[in-house]
Amino acid sequence: MSNAAAPATEGPDRTGGPLHVAIIMDGNGRWAAARGLPRAEGHRRGVEALRRVVRAAHELGVLYLTIFSFSSENWSRPATEIGDLFGLLRRFIRNDLASLHRDGVRVRVIGEREGLEGDICVLLNEAEELTKANTKLNLVVAFNYGSRQEIANAARRLAREVAEGKRDPASIDADAIGQYLDAPDIPDPDLIIRTSGEQRLSNFLMWQAAYSELVFVPIHWPEGAPFRRSGRENRIVTEGEAAPAAAAEPGSRNLLLRVVVALVLAPLAIAIAYAGGWLWAGLVTLGAIGLYVEWLTIVGAAGEMRVVASGVVALGLAGLCLATGRIDAALVVFVAGLVVVALITPARRIWTATGFFYAAAAEIASVLVRLDSVKGFAALILVLLVVWVTDIGGYFAGRGIGGPKLWPRVSPKKTWAGAIGGFVASLIVAAGFYAPSRRALLEARTRATIGIGRNALGRLAIRRSV
Numbered sequence: 001m002s003n004a005a006a007p008a009t010e011g012p013d014r015t016g017g018p019l020h021v022a023i024i025m026d027g028n029g030r031w032a033a034a035r036g037l038p039r040a041e042g043h044r045r046g047v048e049a050l051r052r053v054v055r056a057a058h059e060l061g062v063l064y065l066t067i068f069s070f071s072s073e074n075w076s077r078p079a080t081e082i083g084d085l086f087g088l089l090r091r092f093i094r095n096d097l098a099s100l101h102r103d104g105v106r107v108r109v110i111g112e113r114e115g116l117e118g119d120i121c122v123l124l125n126e127a128e129e130l131t132k133a134n135t136k137l138n139l140v141v142a143f144n145y146g147s148r149q150e151i152a153n154a155a156r157r158l159a160r161e162v163a164e165g166k167r168d169p170a171s172i173d174a175d176a177i178g179q180y181l182d183a184p185d186i187p188d189p190d191l192i193i194r195t196s197g198e199q200r201l202s203n204f205l206m207w208q209a210a211y212s213e214l215v216f217v218p219i220h221w222p223e224g225a226p227f228r229r230s231g232r233e234n235r236i237v238t239e240g241e242a243a244p245a246a247a248a249e250p251g252s253r254n255l256l257l258r259v260v261v262a263l264v265l266a267p268l269a270i271a272i273a274y275a276g277g278w279l280w281a282g283l284v285t286l287g288a289i290g291l292y293v294e295w296l297t298i299v300g301a302a303g304e305m306r307v308v309a310s311g312v313v314a315l316g317l318a319g320l321c322l323a324t325g326r327i328d329a330a331l332v333v334f335v336a337g338l339v340v341v342a343l344i345t346p347a348r349r350i351w352t353a354t355g356f357f358y359a360a361a362a363e364i365a366s367v368l369v370r371l372d373s374v375k376g377f378a379a380l381i382l383v384l385l386v387v388w389v390t391d392i393g394g395y396f397a398g399r400g401i402g403g404p405k406l407w408p409r410v411s412p413k414k415t416w417a418g419a420i421g422g423f424v425a426s427l428i429v430a431a432g433f434y435a436p437s438r439r440a441l442l443e444a445r446t447r448a449t450i451g452i453g454r455n456a457l458g459r460l461a462i463r464r465s466v
């Protein structure tokens, strides 16, 4: 990075906003500690915040986004934490590279490669190589980076050229040093943001920051995007300087949008539910697929294409059976889908299978209610009742007993006690719900048997008398 002019790019209209934003993503550890979570969880949430910020930068027309993801000083952290940070980088490149590339993001890496594990270097090279022709947003990852080391490297190279007689010492000026920094073609940052309240640069882009605006925002990095465009002023504001009125803008816009969407979609959905048939089965199937994919995203399995595809295909097939009135076939697909999803999930199979179970059960119950009003209504009520009672049972058991957390990444407050309490409560209610209907079924069967018997005796009596 130097004061060099930006290369020609074709991005969104920036309307005078900053060309280059650099961020010190600080506060992952404090964010996690405040919630009783491990530091690794803070870093993992930090990667999620990074995804949001890359999207926001793109939408805001920022052309260069530099992130401080691992500093030369981070080597002094415990080995397990270093392992976590490296693991996150590996996963980030493996999971997100394709979508970054699709969105036209060019990945650049600054910092020392020497001393890094071989596979990390391969991944970093791969990311740079694959995206090198992209022009929409440059994501500059400062990895194993330290500004003093970068300047020292530039000085060493210049000194070597002087020693070899290739350069006149008088030619060494600020521009010459700038040309020997890690990314001389990238313009200096217009804005450097540091989250979590600390007001220093910590060896980040010290040369390049000569004329940068420095903004220190009080939020911890995992809490979200530290900058956004102000609708009224059409410029980028950071959270620290956001005026209360401006801060309310996106929320109220979202609310209005949601109300309009609900007003348009709700009557449409009601009309389709009323019409029933293929349309209703199709809508319900789409909803079930959305539910399943959302669940996979929450449990971190949305990247497992085989799990996504097999569940979506099974839900689609079940929808097809339901549309043609084949409830039995839909149930067979339901069970088969459940088994396949559980078997092909590499890890956390119980969670992906639960997601499929929820989506498929809701799908079948919602269509059944149109095909057989009594059974369908009973199935819907059962699903609603079980969900309701699970939540209530879970809440009281969790509050009363507490204990270790179940899965902080997905639901920070849920405990094992709450989960077990909710499950037991739902079992009791389901059994209670099932028992009377079973009794009614037995009664109906007995009455039918007696009726058939009476009928047969009646016929015999008639025959005798003829």
Ligand code: FPP
Pocket: 025, 026, 027, 028, 029, 030, 031, 043, 046, 047, 050, 068, 069, 070, 074, 085, 088, 089, 090, 092, 141, 196
């Ligand atoms: C500072 O938080 C943050 C870091 C040391 C690294 C930030 C890394 C990520 C967000 C994820 C890795 C990045 C990529 C590109 C995958 P801290 O631990 O110093 O927080 P604290 O000051 O509150 O302890």
